[in-house]
Amino acid sequence: MGVKALLSKLLAAYVHKKHQSWIEHPVEAQEAVFQNIVKQAQHTKFGRDHGFASIKTHADFVKAVPVRDYEGLASYFNLVKQGQKDVVWPGKPLYLAKTSGTTSGTKYIPITKDSIPNHINGARDALLAYVHETGKSAFLDGKLIFLSGSPELEEVGGTKTGRLSGIANHHVPGYLRTNQLPSYQTNCIEDWETKLDQIIEETLDEDMTLISGIPPWVQMYFDKLIRQTGKPIKDIFPNFGLFVYGGVNFEPYRKKLFESIGRQVDSIELFPASEGFFAFQDKQNDPGLLLLLNSGIFYEFIPTDEFFSENPTRLTIGQVEPGVNYALVVSSNAGLWSYSIGDTVKFTSVKPYKLIVSGRIKHYISAFGEHVIGEEVEKAMKHAMQQFPEVELTEFTVAPFVSQNEGASYHEWLVEFAHPPINTDAFAAELDKQLRKYNSYYDDLISGNILQKLKLSALPKGAFQEYMKSQGKLGGQNKVPRLSNDRKLAEGLLGITN
Template identity: 60%
Template sequence: MKIKSILAKPFAKRVAKRIYKQSNNAVKTQNKVLKKLIAQAKNTNFGIDHNFKNIKSYEDFKNQVPIRDYEALKTYVEKVVEGKPNILWKGKPLYFAKTSGTTSGTKYIPLTKESMPNHIEAARNALLLYINETQKADFLQGKMIFLQGSPELGDTNGIKTGRLSGISAHYVPSYLTKNRLPSWETNCIEDWETKVEAVIDETINEDMTLIGGIPSWVQMYFERIVERTGKKVGEVFPNFNLFVYGGVNYEPYRNKFEELIGRKVDAIEFYPASEGFIACQDSQEEKGMLLLINNGMFYEFIPAEEFYNEKPTRLSIEDVKLGENYVIILNTNAGLWGYNIGDTVEFVSLNPPRIIVTGRIKHFISAFGEHVIGKEVEEAMNVNTKGTNISVSEFTVAPQITPEEGLPYHEWFVEFVNKPDNLEEFISKVDAELQKQNSYYLDLISGKVLQPLKITIIKKGGFNSYMKSVGKLGGQNKVPRLSNDRKIADELTKFSE
């Protein structure tokens, strides 16, 4: 008897009703969250330093708490890492999520007894929202896998430390433990290629119904299954019907995934960060992800074009608008205040609030004032591959400021699964779409400041080879979609055809 799937549906209905009630009263809910966060942290070092006891409104909060990134908050974080209590949040963290920062080196993001349940509950609720909308719950009867980092944890002055995905592995609900793969031993394998083979060994004969992970690394898992069996993934796993992903936009991978699987499957997008679980896709019909407005975080939004101003505009959810590109700022029950995680988002719905991730505030191309963002290059690629036999495994874009001859241009590094029959025609169409997406880029092309983009074809497996060469193969690592310099581009040329 499918007891799990039967019980899940009424439970999903109750959870969805509660979530949408809060989401449809987002301003009121967020104000309560801010008030609670300030009350809980007013006696911490940070709260005392920033006069939390006299904060009565969001305007007060903005006046007392500046916007910071990890580097600017580091003096507080270092005290937490040393083991001192009541610095950013009451007591000590339960864990540190260890991440790699480009400027800060290793970052230690605190996870507290208040924040950790929010991560776990958000992932659960995303699946419940899917069940409630689609009435599909049979995936709960089969096996599930989330390709992730090692669950082995280190110790930092008495606080357990590891990757967020590895920490989360310790919180698998008991009712899913028997469904969850791979084994603990396999999950602990550090070498990604070895790990993928071991994962296949454990899953290939199982009834896999849900598969999750960053698309680029799940693609590697799928490709190896096809190589081993000579069958499509959908034949090997006939009941696989739900793909859960996060970290990058799925659209550039969709054609390749459907080819590897042999059919379409439903997909749910997560927006988790070590700093907090921000949003999740709540509908197979509506665009974007539902912003989780009662998940231990108070959100702020800064118009992206103002971000580097001395005094940029800071908005709560009450004043955001559709279609604007915002830098998202977090204030969390793990003690991160005015914290810039570096992502940019756009609202596609206000009631309930739904967002799409448009890129990284530091990942853009503006070598000539064009300020091209990730969303725009992805849309230019998607428009010209969707519904065609052209399939792209991975791509990234960088400026070529000093070409050997001619005008500067944007250089696209593309690993094709199926190449276009006419590459020059494809380039022309992608460039035309990018001009459509970004008026500044259009002006630069029209004004003969830039020449149209060029594509450098990366050989098959080249992106994985590059990631391996820089020690970032697998796990939660991903190639930036855009760079404003040639650091990645110059390395990738080593893997070109």
């Protein structure tokens, strides 16, 4: 065992013990974060505008600070972009994390001196939790690959700006620098296909032990390696034992990914975002992600069925219940205030507080009042694949088709199979059956002949890759939306394949 592997066990034990203090006192930990960030920000422009000096309780905060998304806070973020100080947090941010927006175009999320440890320590502690639980640390002596965006940074208003994964690349601990792949120069390549070829060249003959990235892009890396060598990943990297991922639900990709590897490996799910590092999987046999309650972020939770109401209920950590879908709202030492990040979560445990990411608050289909969410379509796909074990999935998305003729509308599932079902019609029927089970509104619409049963459109191999490339979103941290409430993505995919 190498020095890094040995020392990591000591550090893992120390960090585990440190985490127990806030895990055992979650409400107190969140109250301390709340009081601290409100006090620190009371003299900022945002703090003065919202009367932070008079805020003593969460109830005061709710009255003073409405829930807003990026667009709702854009007037403040624009001042930050212009280089003004003391806007949403004391001083100027260290970085602006650039990420894709919706109506706002590109978003610039501040990362401050106080918030950068949340991003860096969150990822570190996820690995240390794995070491502490399993006793496995030898992977730290091998090569570690992090498929990420470019670490090259530009300046906006005098602040360094880039993708979160590129910013994080500058903060990889020194003791891991010698293990890290790909090289800085390769990470700077913008074109994903060119970058992927170079990554393969740099990693093919190395002892890769940990691979991290968004599952569909890791799958592309594996596919190219297998085509080039004719071998499964387990034979190319015999010591590869840990897969780290986040950003999308792993289940639709799991079967194909492990078939590409050729054996099971351990995995860790993370919940990172430009707005903060929120949670990580701390137990191999538990899919729930441990919510970080002592990391500079104060959380509020809005029941999803209230989210679009005028005065939604805003719960704190001690008020949430398992099994309920909540929209996640954060305030933090990055200068985010009652900021809706767009994700929905569902708690699997409250002792300790663990959750899963159940979808996106804006990614749903409700063209007919059914309000189908991401969690439901992913569960339907998972159970349909269990009934058709030959099926392997590359990617899929779902969109409504609204017909002018009564009873002729439907949901269209656009699916790219790695291995298609033997009977596509039977597979589509099973998908429809499962979705009706998970969403009673959808079931009512089918039963009432308002909707036809879903239509499955099998796309040729490479369709999603070609579409993402056409949009300039191939690779990196870009994700295909699982659901749309319009036909834009669906028509784009169908246009690529025609």
